[in-house]
Amino acid sequence: MPYQFTVSPDFTPSHLAGWFIFNTWLQRQMSEAIHLEIYHDFQAQRQAIENDQVDLIYANPFDAAMLVREKGFRPLVRATGVSGEAIIAVNHESKVDNVVQFDSAVKVAVTDAPDIQMMGMIMLEPGDLDADNVENINCQNYVLVAKKLFNNEADAGIFLESAYDELSSIVKARLRIIVRSQISVIHHTLMVGPRLFDKSEQLHELLINMQNNEKAKGVLDSLGFQQWETVDDEEMYFMNDLVDTLLV
Numbered sequence: 715m716p717y718q719f720t721v722s723p724d725f726t727p728s729h730l731a732g733w734f735i736f737n738t739w740l741q742r743q744m745s746e747a748i749h750l751e752i753y754h755d756f757q758a759q760r761q762a763i764e765n766d767q768v769d770l771i772y773a774n775p776f777d778a779a780m781l782v783r784e785k786g787f788r789p790l791v792r793a794t795g796v797s798g799e800a801i802i803a804v805n806h807e808s809k810v811d812n813v814v815q816f817d818s819a820v821k822v823a824v825t826d827a828p829d830i831q832m833m834g835m836i837m838l839e840p841g842d843l844d845a846d847n848v849e850n851i852n853c854q855n856y857v858l859v860a861k862k863l864f865n866n867e868a869d870a871g872i873f874l875e876s877a878y879d880e881l882s883s884i885v886k887a888r889l890r891i892i893v894r895s896q897i898s899v900i901h902h903t904l905m906v907g908p909r910l911f912d913k914s915e916q917l918h919e920l921l922i923n924m925q926n927n928e929k930a931k932g933v934l935d936s937l938g939f940q941q942w943e944t945v946d947d948e949e950m951y952f953m954n955d956l957v958d959t960l961l962v
Contacts, residue, residue, distance in 0.1 A: 716747035732936030823868035835873030836837035
């Protein structure tokens with residue numbers, strides 16, 4: 715039975731092919747069968763995790779805590795220089811320059827990415843906005859979040875920073891950022907499950923040396939990454955504790 719690999723559904727669509735390229739490279743390097751399963755929403759992915767159908771995952775910070783505590787996963791590596799920051803943006807014609815200027819009832823376009831939605835809601839709190847007076851408009855992806863702002867169907871949109879940055883210049887010209895998070899220590903992590911523990915060292919060695927091989931570096935480029943760096947248990951526990959604190 716092949717190992718099961720998946721990626722947090724909040725990755726940018728432009729890197730979909732890159733993950734398949736990465737998976738093919740990984741199989742060849744490890745001489746192991748690894749199946750990449752892409753889930754289009756967090757609910758489907760979490761069900762697969764609950765059913766023990768995931769062995770390797772590029773996990774968002776919110777799910778990373780659950781994977782460690784409930785499923786015994788271990789952190790392996792993170793992409794250097796890539797953090798999971800959030801952005802709140804509005805239509806470029808909006809008169810709002812700060813969250814305190816929003817009305818008492820606000821429509822906010824969001825995806826189902828739990829970490830980004832959580833950080834976005836925290837950034838709205840200075841405007842006395844919370845679950846009681848914010849109406850979430852759920853969107854399948856960040857392009858649709860932007861579309862809700864274009865069409866004035868939402869007052870604000872919450873974006874993953876990297877996803878916002880990859881929007882076309884035409885799209886971003888019609889948006890305006892009013893606040894962005896600066897937590898920096900929250901990031902996605904490549905994690906291994908119990909079935910892969912005996913291969914963790916081999917996997918780690920392959921990943922942290924990718925930038926030193928021309929072909930492997932091309933695989934990294936397809937993901938938009940420069941290189942991988944080690945995530946140790948202490949760093950993971952700190953991030954998990956921080957996420958728990960933000961959820962309170």
